[in-house]
Amino acid sequence: MGTLPTDHERRGFMKLIASAAALTSCCCASVGRAFAHETAERGGAIAGGEKSAKSRMLGIGADVLQSQAPIAAINMYLNGFHFYADDMGRQIEAHHYCHHVNEDFFQCVIYDGNKSHSRLIGIEYIVSEKIFRSLPADEKPxxxxxxxxxTSGELVMPRIPMEVEHTAIASLVNTYGKTWHTWQIDRDSALPLGIPQLMMGFTQDGQLEAAMIESRDTELGISTLKERQNREDLAKSAGPVQAGADGWQSGQAAQLVLQKLPLKNRRG
Incomplete structure (x- = not known):
């Protein structure tokens, strides 16, 4: 049996723990301030005070002890653009982090950037053409x-070899997405005000503002033109868009509006 630690050894051990905690807190605070500064430069900081030492330490503990299986399953990063279903003039760059659940279904969380402090602004579900054809007529729009x-190069997978990206993008050509943005960052970058909005994707050249493509390309160090040239074979082999998709093309767009309704099944 080992000997018990002396009072001196115990005090030394506790000081070591306290020092480590203080160092962690200091580092987290510095990083937090840096993130807050960078966020402010990119459209204004998110409302709220800086994290306390207690909150940071709780976060570190949760990160070590708790499972993050749904997040860990994310295995694809896509960058592209959306517009509000009822207003093509409101265009948003979207960073998708997706889980390829099976051959016919992806689920993605969408951020306004690719940094740890980026805003979570929406979700997108992606289905194969086979599943899309099976949807009810009133769902397809x-x-x-x-x-x-x-095929245009608007949708990219940053930081992977172009050959690998080409293969992955090829699997998405004939898919369909249903996208909801929960944070209208073009109107308020501090808080997610209002209700979720249905988003759409562009269907031809000239719809997406050139300045947005240029800004994205500069930020990610890519060339949309080169991406497009590398995908000429995909454009030639792509099948036609299925009837019912891109509902806005009829001139009438679906969109959410807030409505008060009587409460059902109230308890208490």
């Missing part, structure tokens, strides 16, 4: 096609 996004 809520979904947008990916044919133009993929």
């Amino acid at each position: 809520l979904w947008h096609s990916h044919r133009h996004e993929t």
Whole structure:
């Protein structure tokens, strides 16, 4: 049996723990301030005070002890653009982090950037053409096609070899997405005000503002033109867009509006 630590050893051990905690707190505070500064430069800081030492330490503990299986399953990063279903003039760059659940279904969380402090602004579900064809007629207009996004070079997978990206993008050409943005960052970058909005994708050249493409390309160090040239074979082999998708093309767009309704099944 080992000997018990002396009072001196115990005090030394506790000081070591306290020092480590203080160092962690200091580092977290510095990083937090840096993130807050960078966020402010990119459109204004998110409302709220800086994290306390207690909150940071709780976060570190949760990160070590708790499972993050749904987040860990994310295995694809896509960058592209959306517009509000009822207003093509409101255009948003969207960073998608997706889980390829099976051959016919992806689910993605969408951020306004690719940094740890980026705002979570929406979700997108992506289905194969087979599943899209099976949807009810009144459901299809809520979904947008990916044919133009993929073949034009608008949709990219940053930081992976172009050959690998080409293979991955090829699997998305004939898919369809249903996208909701929960944070209208073009109107308020501090808080997610209002209600979720249905988003759509672009279907032809000239719809997406050139300045947005240029800004994205500069930020990510890519060339949309080169991406497009590398995908000429995909454009030639892509099938036609299925009827019912891109509902806004009829001139009438679906969109959410807030409505008060009587409460049902109230308890208490």
